Amino acid sequence: MKSEDRLPLEGIRVLELGTLLAGPFTGRLLGDFGAEVVKIEAPDKEDPMRIWGKQKDGHGLWWPIQSRNKKSITLNLRVEEGQEIFKELVEKSDIIIENFRPGTMERWNLSYEVLSEINPGIIMARTSGFGQTGPYKGRAGFGSVGEAMGGLRYVTGFPDRPPTRVGISIGDTLAALYATIGSLIALQERQRSGKGQVVDTALYEAVFSVMESVIPDYLLAGHVRERTGNILPGIAPSNIYATKDGTYIVMGANADGVFRRLAEAMGTPELAADSKFATHAARGQNMKELDFRIEQWTKTMSASEALEILAEKGVPSGLIYSAKDIVQDPQYKAREMIIDVDHPVLGKFPMPGIVPKLGRTPGKVKHPGSEVRGKHNQEIYKGLLDYSEEKLHELMKKTII
Incomplete structure (x- = not known):
């Protein structure tokens, strides 16, 4: 295989924990460029993203996009035997993505300190509402709260109405982008030191970081930026x-x-x-x-x-x-920004193309998210960890996988 035929992140294995948006979107971005992303779900509980949002024939339409290119396995991380299996996976992996409330991984005896003893090169991308330190670290934090406390919602909307939200989960998306950037930076640094590290991303900080000059506007000029609707004060037309x-x-x-x-x-x-x-x-x-x-x-x-x-x-x-305008636009078509991926139930499934466009080694969507939890249990547990069929059956009986 020519080097140009290989995706840029081939050979990087990612273990994705957590649900919904920020963590899984980080996994999606890494998977788009060739990382082997192993999504871990609980054996007794379905990921809510599978049915999140609009559905067709009982299938959630967001899941195939958010979970594309990923392998699906089940593992109970709440029990010691499942935690020990996870440690075996960590030994053979490069990145862990998790977006639980801080302290969860520690309660499961899966802290970075424990896991880095097993694999000194492991990188742990941790996304939470307020980060791993500080007085708010233990608070639950969704994207909406991050958008509010990061300053975005205060300036969004019209001055004669209450603050409003952007029409998408922008707080989670921004956090995922920063977690992805941080993971790639840590991978690059690991080439020099041989050591992994924690990538700590807070939802409110991801939002705050794109808030332009609101702080010097206030501290140096005494100006609090307010809601201005569709205009920018002093900028016309x-x-x-x-x-x-x-x-x-x-x-x-x-x-x-x-x-x-x-x-x-x-x-x-x-x-x-x-x-x-x-x-x-x-x-x-x-x-x-x-x-x-x-x-x-x-x-x-x-x-x-x-x-x-x-x-x-x-x-x-x-x-x-x-959405109707987008699907009819020739620029979107020319740039392959809406691609059709074969879905096992729904047929041709349209989803956003890959961003950014790399000139020599572009990313690729190989398949949509798995419709079956644990579809890749055999591949990962037998192929990667060399478990026997008997051991797999025993783990299933005990609801470990």
């Missing part, structure tokens, strides 16, 4: 604008050169020389009047007509896409 066919387009033309092109697109090039709009500061001060003028123009045509004119003039703009 940067808003959504209604069109003749009853939809909205989003547009950003606040740079001087781009605004000149927008004025030309509108058939009013003189706007770019008007003292009320000629500079960045002036446009910010006269935002309401400028947005009104732009929307009076966009309302004279359909969204597609307006976007065509704006594209020709080089003005950043776009339709606010629904």
Whole structure:
């Protein structure tokens, strides 16, 4: 096999513990690029993600995406025999992903200190609401709480209404991205030292880290950033604008050169020389009047007509896409951002493509998440740990696997 045919993370084995979003999404990202991700589920309890969200014919439509490329085994980590088996798996693995409340792994005698004695190179990616240290470490923390305490929800929405949420579980997703980055950094460092380490990701910190300059805004300038709806104070034009066919387009033309092109697109090039709009500061001060003028123009045509004119003039703009718009868009198709994966029950299953795009060794979706808990028990326990058939039957009788 040529090196270009191998996925970048082939040869890396990941043990994925935990449920729902942040931990499993980390496993999905690593699996997309070739890591062997072994998802461990309890033998007596189904992962709630299997039926989370919308369903078709009794099958959850999120599970095949979140669990793609993963192998599924069952193991009871709450009992000593299951914990000892897990330690055998750790000896042959590179990364552990877990998103339990801090202290859970320690109660199971599976702390990093214990596991690193077995495998000094093991990396433990730990995602929790508030991290492994600090006065809040023992608190339960979901993504929604991380979004709130990380500062995101305070600035999301309109000023005359209560804070709102982003339409997806962005706190969990951000935490998963940081856990993935941290795992890859730890793998790189391990090449130098030969040692693993803990990657400690807190949901609220993952959100807080993308909150731009809100802290110096407050501490150095005395300004608390508030909810501003679809605008950014002092940045204009940067808003959504209604069109003749009853939809909205989003547009950003606040740079001087781009605004000149927008004025030309509108058939009013003189706007770019008007003292009320000629500079960045002036446009910010006269935002309401400028947005009104732009929307009076966009309302004279359909969204597609307006976007065509704006594209020709080089003005950043776009339709606010629904799922229907996404699946019809040629850019998504050209970039293979919606891929069909063979599902054993549902047939061709559409799911998001792989991000980022690597030029020489791109990632790959080999299969959707396993519909059967423990589907790979034989492969992992017999093939990797060399267990006999008799031992497997005994473990099943005792509900260890």
